[in-house]
Amino acid sequence: MQAEIITIGDEILIGQIIDTNSAFIGKALNSIGVSVYQITSIQDEKDHLIKAFKEAEENADIIIVTGGLGPTKDDITKHTLAEYFNDTLVQNDLVLAHVEQLFEKYITTPISDLNRKQALVPSKSKVLMNKYGTAPGIWMEKGDKVFISLPGVPYEMKALVEDEVLPKLVRKYKRPYILHKTILTYGLGESAIAQRIEHIEDQLPKHIKLAYLPSLGRVRLRLSGKGNDEDVLNKDIQTQVENILPLIKDIFVGFEDNNNSIEQIIANQLVKTNQTLAIAESCTGGKLTQTFTQHSGASAYFKGGLVTYATQSKVDILGVDQAIIEKHSVVSEAVAKAMAINVREKLNADIGISTTGNAGPTKGDSDAEVGTVFIGFATKEGAKAFQFNMGNHRERVINKTVNKVLELLQKEIFEN
Amino acid sequence: MQAEIITIGDEILIGQIIDTNSAFIGKALNSIGVSVYQITSIQDEKDHLIKAFKEAEENADIIIVTGGLGPTKDDITKHTLAEYFNDTLVQNDLVLAHVEQLFEKYITTPISDLNRKQALVPSKSKVLMNKYGTAPGIWMEKGDKVFISLPGVPYEMKALVEDEVLPKLVRKYKRPYILHKTILTYGLGESAIAQRIEHIEDQLPKHIKLAYLPSLGRVRLRLSGKGNDEDVLNKDIQTQVENILPLIKDIFVGFEDNNNSIEQIIANQLVKTNQTLAIAESCTGGKLTQTFTQHSGASAYFKGGLVTYATQSKVDILGVDQAIIEKHSVVSEAVAKAMAINVREKLNADIGISTTGNAGPTKGDSDAEVGTVFIGFATKEGAKAFQFNMGNHRERVINKTVNKVLELLQKEIFEN
Numbered sequence: 044m045q046a047e048i049i050t051i052g053d054e055i056l057i058g059q060i061i062d063t064n065s066a067f068i069g070k071a072l073n074s075i076g077v078s079v080y081q082i083t084s085i086q087d088e089k090d091h092l093i094k095a096f097k098e099a100e101e102n103a104d105i106i107i108v109t110g111g112l113g114p115t116k117d118d119i120t121k122h123t124l125a126e127y128f129n130d131t132l133v134q135n136d137l138v139l140a141h142v143e144q145l146f147e148k149y150i151t152t153p154i155s156d157l158n159r160k161q162a163l164v165p166s167k168s169k170v171l172m173n174k175y176g177t178a179p180g181i182w183m184e185k186g187d188k189v190f191i192s193l194p195g196v197p198y199e200m201k202a203l204v205e206d207e208v209l210p211k212l213v214r215k216y217k218r219p220y221i222l223h224k225t226i227l228t229y230g231l232g233e234s235a236i237a238q239r240i241e242h243i244e245d246q247l248p249k250h251i252k253l254a255y256l257p258s259l260g261r262v263r264l265r266l267s268g269k270g271n272d273e274d275v276l277n278k279d280i281q282t283q284v285e286n287i288l289p290l291i292k293d294i295f296v297g298f299e300d301n302n303n304s305i306e307q308i309i310a311n312q313l314v315k316t317n318q319t320l321a322i323a324e325s326c327t328g329g330k331l332t333q334t335f336t337q338h339s340g341a342s343a344y345f346k347g348g349l350v351t352y353a354t355q356s357k358v359d360i361l362g363v364d365q366a367i368i369e370k371h372s373v374v375s376e377a378v379a380k381a382m383a384i385n386v387r388e389k390l391n392a393d394i395g396i397s398t399t400g401n402a403g404p405t406k407g408d409s410d411a412e413v414g415t416v417f418i419g420f421a422t423k424e425g426a427k428a429f430q431f432n433m434g435n436h437r438e439r440v441i442n443k444t445v446n447k448v449l450e451l452l453q454k455e456i457f458e459n
Numbered sequence: 460m461q462a463e464i465i466t467i468g469d470e471i472l473i474g475q476i477i478d479t480n481s482a483f484i485g486k487a488l489n490s491i492g493v494s495v496y497q498i499t500s501i502q503d504e505k506d507h508l509i510k511a512f513k514e515a516e517e518n519a520d521i522i523i524v525t526g527g528l529g530p531t532k533d534d535i536t537k538h539t540l541a542e543y544f545n546d547t548l549v550q551n552d553l554v555l556a557h558v559e560q561l562f563e564k565y566i567t568t569p570i571s572d573l574n575r576k577q578a579l580v581p582s583k584s585k586v587l588m589n590k591y592g593t594a595p596g597i598w599m600e601k602g603d604k605v606f607i608s609l610p611g612v613p614y615e616m617k618a619l620v621e622d623e624v625l626p627k628l629v630r631k632y633k634r635p636y637i638l639h640k641t642i643l644t645y646g647l648g649e650s651a652i653a654q655r656i657e658h659i660e661d662q663l664p665k666h667i668k669l670a671y672l673p674s675l676g677r678v679r680l681r682l683s684g685k686g687n688d689e690d691v692l693n694k695d696i697q698t699q700v701e702n703i704l705p706l707i708k709d710i711f712v713g714f715e716d717n718n719n720s721i722e723q724i725i726a727n728q729l730v731k732t733n734q735t736l737a738i739a740e741s742c743t744g745g746k747l748t749q750t751f752t753q754h755s756g757a758s759a760y761f762k763g764g765l766v767t768y769a770t771q772s773k774v775d776i777l778g779v780d781q782a783i784i785e786k787h788s789v790v791s792e793a794v795a796k797a798m799a800i801n802v803r804e805k806l807n808a809d810i811g812i813s814t815t816g817n818a819g820p821t822k823g824d825s826d827a828e829v830g831t832v833f834i835g836f837a838t839k840e841g842a843k844a845f846q847f848n849m850g851n852h853r854e855r856v857i858n859k860t861v862n863k864v865l866e867l868l869q870k871e872i873f874e875n
Contacts (some may be wrong), residue, residue: 054672056495063477070474079472082681085497114650115671157650198855234530234573255531328752329745332766336744339820347772350748350764356806374529390772404755
């Protein structure tokens with residue numbers, strides 16, 4: 044059972060927006076046993092759409108199209124889909140009522156004919172009601188194949204996939220199971236890991252694949268399997284995990300899955316052990332705090348994050364001693380420790396974490412080399428700080444530092 | 460002059476990672492007058508790669524392939540490219556020396572044969588040296604067309620595009636100019652805007668296109684043009700901008716370009732007017748602070764951000780009066796104002812901003828409905844707060860709130 048995702052919009056091709064829809068749809072389809080054969084991004088141009096529809100129909104059973112459903116003239120997906128199916132657009136009264144209701148309830152400008160045209164759909168289609176927006180999803184079958192057109196606005200698309208598309212696909216098709224298990228490691232390169240587990244990789248059963256995903260100091264090892272019996276597949280993957288784990292014991296930090304990123308693994312452990320966290324950030328500029336607070340439930344363990352970006356704010360807000368800063372510079376082990384200790388105390392948390400460093404490209408308030416980062420940790424047992432060089436690329440320095448904090452924190456809370 | 464981007468990796472198709480490389484490459488190619496015809500994401504599978512290469516060669520002059528260049532067995536791009544060109548892999552001594560040097564300088568594990576194999580490249584290729592990693596870029600010509608293979612690691616790919624690919628493409632091909640101008644608006648839907656400027660849209664010259672990009676309370680209007688004379692093209696787009704602006708005066712907030720997101724427009728204005736900013740966040744959890752600090756140069760105007768996530772931290776860190784919280788609840792106009800006033804004073808800034816609200820999905824420390832958000836503003840003239848309902852989707856509440864703050868802040872600092 045294969046799918047192709049077609050995302051439509053000039054804004055993707057000129058790099059004005061990043062296509063996040065495909066990843067969401069890919070993951071969603073995988074969860075019901077559908078593989079994605081290809082993702083194709085094209086512009087709002089009729090001939091190109093028709094060509095993409097044709098090619099997708101040759102290779103895939105399920106074709107999901109996102110974007111190009113807005114009310115303005117640059118949006119042509121609906122018309123092109125109708126043409127591809129030799130169909131015409133007709134008014135759907137349910138959609139019209141829904142559009143009118145949305146305007147009454149949420150939108151301050153009066154409804155127009157352009158908005159009412161959102162209720163036009165191909166006559167051969169089934170409508171998927173879009174509770175968050177005016178553009179309906181469209182479901183069109185051709186023999187055993189199905190074309191599904193969805194709005195490009197991420198939260199509208201997501202709701203339609205979850206509430207309408209997945210349940211309908213599950214009813215329509217018999218599908219195998221696809222399972223992934225991702226092992227998270229820190230501190231060793233992919234080729235060094237590959238050498239350690241070479242003999243296991245060479246003997247993997249045919250229905251299980253291994254992939255290496257290196258990123259900023261981490262390598263994720265993903266085992267993916269496909270099969271008709273979920274229990275057997277689960278067991279087969281588990282067997283390989285148990286073969287691999289003893290060989291990477293020193294670098295293993297946990298498993299990652301759809302609902303369990305590394306920060307969520309840490310969050311769960313903090314809640315379980317009844318510990319709280321407070322963060323004082325400088326060079327990471329709020330990214331570390333946001334890594335935790337982006338997930339709901341953070342208030343169970345997260346006390347707060349103080350982004351003391353300017354040097355003076357480290358004194359004013361965190362109460363770091365001015366003399367320490369003058370003696371050691373603001374990017375130093377001593378300041379990192381003081382920040383961690385003070386934020387822990389000020390926010391009455393069990394664990395205090397700090398970052399101070401030069402993310403670059405210029406040196407800022409310190410003479411430390413660009414890329415120099417100190418990470419501080421404080422608990423009731425005391426404080427320590429670690430020094431790193433994260434390279435000379437601002438975004439990378441920030442992200443590598445966040446990853447490094449997660450690595451250290453994970454080790455800290457699971458080993459103690 | 461057209462390009463196709465092919466990104467390779469199972470991790471993209473199963474939704475484990477979001478493909479950000481394509482957007483970067485699309486933008487970079489546009490900047491030298493090359494249009495992207497299609498972006499195609501496929502798995503690490505030889506036959507599929509060959510098929511994609513063939514199709515891309517039919518439609519594009521420039522084919523850029525990212526990913527699949529790692530040292531492990533799941534990476535097959537280099538071998539497949541050699542096969543597609545009827546070529547064999549040979550050792551490149553410069554690359555080998557570079558790989559050995561990287562291991563000596565930065566990598567703690569000893570170099571292995573797997574790592575040395577990174578120096579194998581197709582004999583007919585030119586090598587693009589990858590200063591940040593072991594996988595070289597590969598440049599292979601076929602008649603007038605060129606295939607360029609780049610590593611999938613974003614910062615390695617980015618450096619190769621900027622330092623090697625763009626200069627070489629500029630030397631090799633004569634290209635037209637592509638220009639985009641994006642008008643940023645807040646507060647009106649795309650169809651309402653479309654109606655206002657309908658007569659202008661209908662009379663656009665053929666070489667200029669207009670697109671609407673709605674997102675979380677904003678609509679961006681993008682004018683894109685293509686032509687052989689940069690000055691003429693610039694003038695043609697400017698003419699359309701001047702036609703449109705008077706019709707959307709009330710919702711216009713600025714222009715966005717590659718190097719000028721809305722927060723950077725605000726940042727520049729703050730620096731120009733010698734004003735500083737401090738932020739106290741609750742429901743946005745650090746995202747707002749990070750929006751500013753992600754860009755270098757923030758220390759010129761950004762004093763700090765206090766993420767007072769737990770209710771008690773609003774008292775302990777910001778000094779919000781416990782009685783106000785008890786009387787009005789933590790999600791209230793009074794608390795938003797107090798947070799803004801206090802963060803402004805504590806961090807000695809000209810402008811204090813605050814957010815407090817329920818991002819959901821559960822209600823947290825307040826009885827306010829999920830989606831309720833208050834944004835507070837304080838200057839030396841006094842404080843005010845605004846109430847919004849941002850809907851019931853956590854990520855969307857956070858992002859909409861950040862956008863709304865930027866909108867309010869922009870109006871505030873440009874109008875005063």
